[in-house]
Amino acid sequence: MRRSILLAAVAAMSLSSAACMGVMGDAPAPTPADYAGVLATPSRPADDRARDAARHTAETLAFAEVRPGQKIADMIIGGGYFTRIFSAAVGPEGRVTAWQPAEFIAFQASYGESLTAVDALPNVDAIRSSMGAPDFPTGLDLVFTAQNYHDLHLNIAPADTAANVNAAVFRALKPGGLYVVIDHHAVAGAPLTAADTVHRIDIEAVKREVLAAGFVLDGESDVLANPADPLTASVFDASIRGRTSQFMLRFRKPG
Numbered sequence: 001m002r003r004s005i006l007l008a009a010v011a012a013m014s015l016s017s018a019a020c021m022g023v024m025g026d027a028p029a030p031t032p033a034d035y036a037g038v039l040a041t042p043s044r045p046a047d048d049r050a051r052d053a054a055r056h057t058a059e060t061l062a063f064a065e066v067r068p069g070q071k072i073a074d075m076i077i078g079g080g081y082f083t084r085i086f087s088a089a090v091g092p093e094g095r096v097t098a099w100q101p102a103e104f105i106a107f108q109a110s111y112g113e114s115l116t117a118v119d120a121l122p123n124v125d126a127i128r129s130s131m132g133a134p135d136f137p138t139g140l141d142l143v144f145t146a147q148n149y150h151d152l153h154l155n156i157a158p159a160d161t162a163a164n165v166n167a168a169v170f171r172a173l174k175p176g177g178l179y180v181v182i183d184h185h186a187v188a189g190a191p192l193t194a195a196d197t198v199h200r201i202d203i204e205a206v207k208r209e210v211l212a213a214g215f216v217l218d219g220e221s222d223v224l225a226n227p228a229d230p231l232t233a234s235v236f237d238a239s240i241r242g243r244t245s246q247f248m249l250r251f252r253k254p255g
Helices: 003-022 032-039 046-055 057-063 081-090 102-107 109-119 151-153 163-172 203-212
Strands: 072-073 095-101 124-129 140-146 173-184 216-221 246-252
Touching: 032 057, 032 081, 032 109, 032 124, 032 246, 046 081, 057 081, 057 216, 072 109, 072 163, 081 095, 081 109, 081 140, 095 109, 102 109, 102 124, 109 124, 109 163, 124 246, 140 163, 151 163, 151 173, 163 173, 163 203, 173 203
Parallel strands: 072 095, 072 140, 095 124, 140 173
Antiparallel strands: 173 246, 216 246
16 A cells, blocks of 8 residues: 555656656756656655755756656665655656665665665665676666765775776666766865765766766766865764765766
8 A cells, every 4th residue: 555655646746747847858958946846745754855955956856867757776875865856756657776885784784774765665676786796777867876976985895896886887878878976075186095084086086987987078067066165074074064065977878
């Protein structure tokens, strides 16, 4: 019964979104206003809704060009905030793959609990694997990761982890598919060890790595930038937590 209710709610939201954004493939680029119905989905937890303004969620969805019926992979889902949004946005005709690295789950039980929770959504499939080997399905429209790309460079990860993950993303996306990376700004030229010390990454390092996998840079946004962030404190430091300066990059698979 609960599953049927969730499916009905998602179906209604998909129809609302489709009316705003048109038929996938010939619609104009979406705007933040197009996602008002998605953010208002009744099944979304109140805590999630309370975070939408600070995370500029509508702007992020528009930047990622999320549409009903898409196949999306949420890469390193954390607590599942974006997974739940994607589930509502793609509707019953779409599919969301939620990936949580096995190393995260072993480190903190709540990561496994978050994965189990989103797997209960009617259009979400949960996967877990080692950090360097995400088992994404093929034919994806979008692979998305928020605040976690730097984790591919943690000292617990083999040196080739980022290269392997980017290659897996490239294989999984259909031609023309998008790869959207959001992360915390590190100071320009910061070494990759900043992933361990301050949990940040230099935007230019991300560009180099993703372009090396065969992608082309399709767009950038500073909507999450914060000029007051000195970029030197850990993202978990009370002085900046929840207010870090972040970048958004959109890459496209040629074809």
